[in-house]
Amino acid sequence: MTEPVEGPDGVRLQKVLANAGVASRRVAEQLIVEGRVRVNGKVVTELGSRIDPENDLVDVDGTAVQLDQSKRYVLLNKPRGVVSSMKDERGRPDLRQFTKEWPERLYNVGRLDADTSGLLVLTNDGELAHVLAHPSFGVTKVYIAKVEGRVTPQTIARLTKGVDLEDGPIAADKARLLSSSKAEGASLVELTLHSGRNRIVRRMMAEVGHPVVELVRRQFGPLHLGTLPVGRARELTKVERGALLTLARRDSGAVDPSSRQAADESPEDQETR
Structure with missing residues (x-):
């Protein structure tokens, strides 16, 4: 849990950084003196500075620091056949089976459709979940x-130039051919998109005459699936948490606060339903 504010003026900044695992208190003091620490976007160089860990935003060298230790961030390699919900009304396999080792109630950040496998973020940070899943944010996915x-x-070339779909034109940020097999009659294509439109990869590939047989999401923003096996989940590393929080804070003001809702109830994304 976040450490209680000590006194009316908050907690010493170097102590907050040390408690967050950024560095020892002595090294944290050096970071402050060198002007590498910002609080709410402003550089702080005074060692006596105090902050409110529950409300203030801190970054070091431009990377966000997680102060609230009650927040959990998990990376899942979702298998095919699992719906992106914490409770499916039709009784299909859902995400609850992958969250049993964490006591917190976790939610998915956006969705992958049941037939799509790959990287899905689970968290109890509702603010971050909503911002990253919001269409206006346009997180890059590979x-x-x-x-x-x-x-x-x-x-x-056509995929990057753009194709016309029933809900409007769309172009991949990047596209490349990984392999093509004459014997198998199939190809592997890598697509990078920031669109949050429904089943967008499948619709784009069908439009250019190459229906999708299998689909895996390998990357979400700064997060990479790496070698995590299908059906396994792990907590984000400190570096990954910092990168994800930095991304979320960068454009969180673009989201209308009145529209926020629980992550697993969000209608947005990605390769949904």
């Missing part, structure tokens, strides 16, 4: 799609 047929360089 997918690997196994598709029918042999994809040509011309098709890759």
Whole structure:
């Protein structure tokens, strides 16, 4: 839990940094003196400075620091056949099976459809979950799609130039052909997108004549799936937490606070339903 404020003026900044695991108190003092620490966007160089850990935002060298230790951030490699919900009304396999080792009630940040596997973030930080899943934020996602047929360089160029779908034009931020097998009659394509439109990868590939056979999300913002096996979950590292919080804080003002809702109730994303 976040340490209680000591006295009417808050907690000493170097103590907050040490408690957050940034560095020892002595090293934290050096970071402050060197002007590498900001509180609410302003550089703080006075060692006597005190802050409110529950409300103030701190970053070191431009990377956000997690002060609230009650917040949990988990990376899951979601298997196919699992719906992105903490409780499915139709009794299908859901995300609860992957959260049993954590006492907190976790929610998913956005969604992947049941037939899509890969990186999904689970957290009890509702503010972060809503900001990162909000369409206006446009978090970059990287997918690997196994598709029918042999994809040509011309098709890759078309994906980045843009295709017209029923809900409007869309272009991949990046697209590249990873492999193409004549014998198998299939190709592997990597797509980078920031769109949050429904089933966007599947619809784009169908539009260019290469329906998706399998789809995996490998990256979400600064987070990478790496070697995490399918069906396994792990907590984010300190570096990953810092990168994710930095991303969330960067544009959190773009989201209307009145529209916030629980992450697993959010209608937005990604490769949904």
